[in-house]
Amino acid sequence: MLQKKKGLASFFMATLIVTLIINIIIAWVVRSASKEIDYGTFLTMIQNKQIESVKIEANRLLITPKVNENSSASDKKIYYTGALNDPQLVERLHTAGVKFSTSVKDIQSPIVTFILSWILPFAMFYFLGSFIMKSLGKKMGGGGVMSFGKSNAKVYIEKKTGVTFNDVAGQEEAKESLNEIVDFLHKPSKYTDIGAKLPKGALLVGPPGTGKTLLAKAVAGEANVPFFSLSGSDFVEMFVGVGASRVRDLFQQAEKNAPCIVFIDEIDAIGKSRDSKLGGNDEREQTLNQLLAEMDGFDSSKAVVILAATNRPEILDKALLRPGRFDRRVIVDKPDLKGREEILKVHGKNVKLDSRVNLGEIALATAGAAGADLANMVNEAALRAVRMGRDVVRQDDLFEAVETIIAGKEKKDRIMTEEEKSLVAFHEVGHALAAALQKQTQPVHKITIIPRTMGALGYTMQMPEKEKFLVSKDELIEQIIVLLAGRAAEEVIFNKATTGASNDIERATGLARQMVTMYGMSNKFGMMGLESVQNRYLDGRPVQTCSTETSTEVDREVLQIINSCYEKAVSLLKDNREALCKISSHLLDKETIMGDEFMEILNSI
Structure with a gap:
């Protein structure tokens, strides 16, 4: 409340200063637009016929001089002089041919002048400034004129979230971990009697789209307690110190509403690891420091639980992950x-x-x-x-x-030549035959040569009979043979290579490299790890952990695996050339065949 009063006082003073400046500017403009002369000069100007018109007011005469094209800027000013009791003034003006008039308005009241000059402008600037600050506050995520440093967390109650654990499937382990927190909030005595403490925080970690935010909303729906939800980026502003102030305000609100749950989505926006490199983000680091201090400072007995979500746990600051801040890490992985x-x-x-x-x-x-x-x-x-x-x-x-x-969607308006359709048909049947003729590959579900919007001119879809979590070296070799069998079919039938195998080559090379560098399936390097995965829950990009010389040897072994698999694919298709031609001809006629139909044709040959 004190901070709010100080903010209003500052805004009031700023408006008053603006009004004063505007009045000074207006007075200066009016003064610079006119010039005072003595009465004798005025009479001389009448005699010399230099006056265009005169306005006679109660206490002064406003004089408009005659101007011509050669007149200077100073000659174009309005002159004024005091109104003396001159009975011959009207006769002089009439004789000289000067236009003259008088003001019949009453002299304005000082009170009216004060209102028009000060009160009205002040009120206009005050309300205009309030409107602008409110608009800016809404755009920047704030709540009003003095909302800088105030938390903009949205408060959800059970009825508003509309989500419970029944609406979340495929994450039974994550639900079990979070359900314990819900139970603690409902029946704290059951845990405190044995000496257990409520976890201060739980970090939800997993790939995008796995339901981290949905789980947090489900916790709120199950616990039936106030739920503060905001993103990590909501704390970060262009002004240093604003984010830290918002963190303080958030925790103050949370303690007042305890028991409650605070959910910070994408916490990596403020929780990145701190370093001493030049050019660091002072605002983000101050915000992180304040978050660390607040999580240490609040009493867990008040039943305030901090939930946070991220898909980049490896970049979070170690101080944020230690027990006592985020006591529990809940993995929300892709479902089985x-x-x-x-x-x-x-x-x-x-x-x-x-x-x-x-x-x-x-x-x-x-x-x-x-x-x-x-x-x-x-x-x-x-x-x-x-x-x-x-x-x-x-x-x-x-x-x-x-x-x-x-x-992608079917692209039926793409017209391919007969040669291209034939190439695509043999290419796709090459994949399917290689999958059907080997023992440890997935069954073929569908073959099509209808182009798709994502660039594929055709594709072969395989569907596993059951889900597997471990893959042997022989299975990986057979997968690579299936991937390379499309290009092999082109070589066997048409004796040419096309660009259609680019994605197959990319995937086959990736599998072969993982066999050598990560899976310990190399004949030369054995079980030596040569690459590690970075950003596991995002792109899973591999990072080399070996020297340049070793990397060159890795490339040679990857090439040897790919060449060996390609030779096997060519040999497999040459031995089954009749089946390759018959199935491809059938595919050209129908454009799409299902796996059962494919196997019937293959078994009949």
Whole structure:
């Protein structure tokens, strides 16, 4: 309250100073626009016929001189002189041909003059300044004129979030960890009797789209306590010290509303590791320091829980991660097969599904998809059903939605030449044959040569029979052979190489390099780790941990693996050239064939 009063006083003084400056400027402009002369000079000007007109007022005469093209700027000023009791003035003016008039208005009251000169301008500037500051405050995330340094956390109650743990699927371990916090907030005595303390903070870590924010809202819905939600970037402003002030204000609000939950999304915006390099961000570091101090300072017995979310835990400051600040790290990873099926069921409740829909098959086909991806797929399937004129979502709608998310929509208006279509058909059947003729590869689900909006002219879709978490060296080698079999088919049939295998080559090279540098499957380096993963939950970019000479040897071994796999792919297709040609001809006629149809043709040869 004291800070608010000081802010209002400062704003009041600023408005008063602006009004004073405006009055001084107006007085100076008026004074500079006119010049005082003595009465004798005025009479001389009348005799010399230098006056255009005269306005006779109660206490002065306003004189407008005659001007011409050669007149200087000073000659264009309005002159004034005192109004003497001159009975011959009117006769002199009339004789000289000067226009004259008199003011019949009463002299203005000093009170009216004061109101017009001071009170009215002050009120205008005050309300105009208040409006501008409020507008700026809203744009900058503040709440009003003096909102700098005030927390702009949104308060959610259970009814407003509308999310509980029943709305979150595929994250059973994360829900179990957070459910303990909810239970503590509901029944603290059950834990305090045994000597347990409420965790001060829990850090939700995982890839984008896995449901970190949704889980935090579910905690609020389950706990039925005030829920303060804001992003890490909300603390950072252009003014040094504002973020730290907002942190203080946030924790003051939280303590007043205890028990409660504070959720900071994307905490890496303020929680980056501090360093001594020049050019550091003083505002961000001060904000982080204040957050560390506040998390140490508040009493956990007041039942204030700090939840934070990030997908870049490796860049967070170590002081932020130590026990006593964030006591618990909750991993919110991409769901497994069962988790994906549960997520599809949750989102499937909101759409009309056909009774024959098998969500387990969709879950199998979406390995590596996050919760947000699955929600998007269900929505795309519903949109497709509407486009097709149906009132329920069928299995083919869901599979088409999966393909749309992965490869883009069908691009039926792209016209390819017969040679190009033939090349694409043999390329895709080459992938499918290599997958079908090997023992440890995933079964073929669909082959198509219809172009997609993401650039693919065709693709072969494989679907696993079950989800696997470990992959052997032989399986990786067979995956590389399948990837290179498209180019091998082009070489076997047309004796040429095209640009269509670029993505296959990129993926095959990545697998071969991981075998050598990360999986310990190298004949030369054995189990020596040569690369480590950075930003595991984002792009998973590998970073070399070896010398330049070793890196050169790694490239040689990767090349040897790729060449060996390519030779096997060529040999495999040459031995099954008849099947390659027959299936490719069938694909050219139908443009799309499913896995069962593909296997029937292959088994009949």
